[in-house]
Amino acid sequence: MIIKVLLGLVLVSATTLTGIKLADKKKIRRNFYNEITTLCCNLKSDLRYRLTTIDIVMESLPNVIKERIKVDADQFISGKTVSIEDKTFSENERRDIADFFNKLGTHDSQGSLNFIDFYYEKFKKITDECEQIYKKTSTFYVKIGALLGALIYIIVI
Amino acid sequence: MSVDIIFRIAAIGILITVICQILKKSDRDDIATLVGIAGLVIVLSIVISLIAELFESIKDIFTLY
Numbered sequence: 001m002i003i004k005v006l007l008g009l010v011l012v013s014a015t016t017l018t019g020i021k022l023a024d025k026k027k028i029r030r031n032f033y034n035e036i037t038t039l040c041c042n043l044k045s046d047l048r049y050r051l052t053t054i055d056i057v058m059e060s061l062p063n064v065i066k067e068r069i070k071v072d073a074d075q076f077i078s079g080k081t082v083s084i085e086d087k088t089f090s091e092n093e094r095r096d097i098a099d100f101f102n103k104l105g106t107h108d109s110q111g112s113l114n115f116i117d118f119y120y121e122k123f124k125k126i127t128d129e130c131e132q133i134y135k136k137t138s139t140f141y142v143k144i145g146a147l148l149g150a151l152i153y154i155i156v157i
Numbered sequence: 158m159s160v161d162i163i164f165r166i167a168a169i170g171i172l173i174t175v176i177c178q179i180l181k182k183s184d185r186d187d188i189a190t191l192v193g194i195a196g197l198v199i200v201l202s203i204v205i206s207l208i209a210e211l212f213e214s215i216k217d218i219f220t221l222y
Contacts, residue, residue, distance in 0.1 A: 140183050144176065151172045154165055155199060 004157055012149035019145025023138045028064070028088050030134040033127040035062045036097070040120035043104075047113055057104075069101055096122065162207070166200055 039061070046052040061069075068086050081102050084094040100119045107115055173196035180189035 136183060140179065143179050147172055147176050147179070151169065151176070154168045154172070 007157060008150075008153045011153050012146055015145040015149030015152070016142060017145070019141040019143070022141040022145075025088055026130070026134045026137050030127075030130040031064045032068060032088075033123055033130050035064050036100075037120065037123045037127045038062075039065065040116050040123060043116050044113060044120070047109055047116070069097070093126070162203065166203065169196060169200055 043057065046057065068084055083098050086094070089097065103115065105112070173192060176192050177189045180192060
């Protein structure tokens with residue numbers, strides 16, 4: 001009897017954890033786009049008022065972006081192109097993100113502002129979508145995981 | 158036949174209903190239908206042998222051969 005209960009607990013925990021992992025994927029997307037939108041805002045104000053150089057900007061990137069683009073400030077300055085192989089993003093999104101970082105700092109001040117504005121609008125739209133998807137699915141996967149675990153337990157044991 | 162099977166079917170029914178409700182709330186009506194059908198198949202596979210037994214008993218009682 002105790003073994004059955006333990007098996008049930010293990011099964012339900014395993015399926016719930018799978019649900020949490022799936023929900024986390026959506027969280028990564030949401031956090032990434034949130035950070036990249038904030039970065040665009042910071043870059044715009046930097047260009048207008050503080051004139052921070054691109055190496056400082058790259059240095060102070062949040063971890064959630066750094067982990068994805070896998071290029072540090074030195075490599076970026078020396079012209080290494082950014083490419084993203086993370087399967088969390090679609091092919092179009094990966095291309096857009098890579099384009100954004102690769103073309104960042106290649107224009108004059110006004111050109112950069114227009115360029116960042118363009119990408120800001122693009123990223124903002126995706127951020128809103130991600131936020132909605134995250135709200136919808138964050139608890140959904142966990143609930144379904146736990147319930148499926150219980151269902152399997154009842155059927156099998 | 159033990160009473161356990163009735164409780165098992167009831168539990169499956171409750172879980173399938175809850176899963177369907179969650180799926181419907183998340184705009185996944187198509188998957189909810191599939192889960193409902195899967196639940197029906199699972200319960201049928203559990204009771205199919207009992208139904209066969211029931212038919213055999215009826216045939217025996219009424220001497221239908």
